[in-house]
Amino acid sequence: MRRRALAALVAVLLAACTGGGAGDGAPSEVPGEPVPTTRVTLPKSYRFEPAAIVVEAGATVTWVNRDDFPHNVHLLDGSDRTVPLPVGGRGSLTFEEPGTYYYECSIHPQQMHGVVTVRG
Numbered sequence: 001m002r003r004r005a006l007a008a009l010v011a012v013l014l015a016a017c018t019g020g021g022a023g024d025g026a027p028s029e030v031p032g033e034p035v036p037t038t039r040v041t042l043p044k045s046y047r048f049e050p051a052a053i054v055v056e057a058g059a060t061v062t063w064v065n066r067d068d069f070p071h072n073v074h075l076l077d078g079s080d081r082t083v084p085l086p087v088g089g090r091g092s093l094t095f096e097e098p099g100t101y102y103y104e105c106s107i108h109p110q111q112m113h114g115v116v117t118v119r120g
Contacts, residue, residue, distance in 0.1 A: 026076070026102050030115045040114065042067050042085065046105075048114040055095060057120050062092040073114075074106035082106065 035050040042065045043049055055061060063073050065085040073083040073091060077099075083091035085105075095101060098120035105112035 026115075030102070030113050034115075034117055038062060039064065042071055042112075044068060046108055046111040048105075048112060051114045052117070053115075054117045054119060057098050057118050058094070058096055059118070060092050060094045061116055062090055064090045069107075071105040071107055071112065073103050076102045076104060 031051050034052040034054040036054045037050065038053075038055055038059050038061050040053060040061065040063045041049045042063060044067050046067070046069075048063070053061065063083065063085055065071055065087060068087060070087055071085045073085065073093065075081045075093075081093065083093060085091050095116060095118045098118045101116040101118065103114050103116070
């Protein structure tokens with residue numbers, strides 16, 4: 001009985017630690033409904049605004065850092081693409097292929113998550 005309870009607890013803890021995406025790089029939560037835009041702002045509050053966006057294949061997305069701290073956009077698709085966003089800076093990525101691209105600020109991964117959905 002104790003072993004089953006311990007095994008169940010370990011399974012729950014492992015699921016919580018792996019985020020939400022069955023190995024797809026999805027963070028545990030990306031707030032909000034997807035917004036059609038190619039511009040994401042980082043306001044003063046450790047977040048991407050909007051956090052979920054939709055673009056067409058071939059679109060270039062630009063992130064603008066309006067926070068008082070440096071951030072970045074780090075794709076979680078295994079490509080290791082990272083765009084630095086110094087204070088007051090901006091950076092862009094072009095999304096050629098349809099798909100769902102989760103990202104985070106690798107400096108603040110607990111607070112800052114986003115997703116770009118690319119339509120074909």
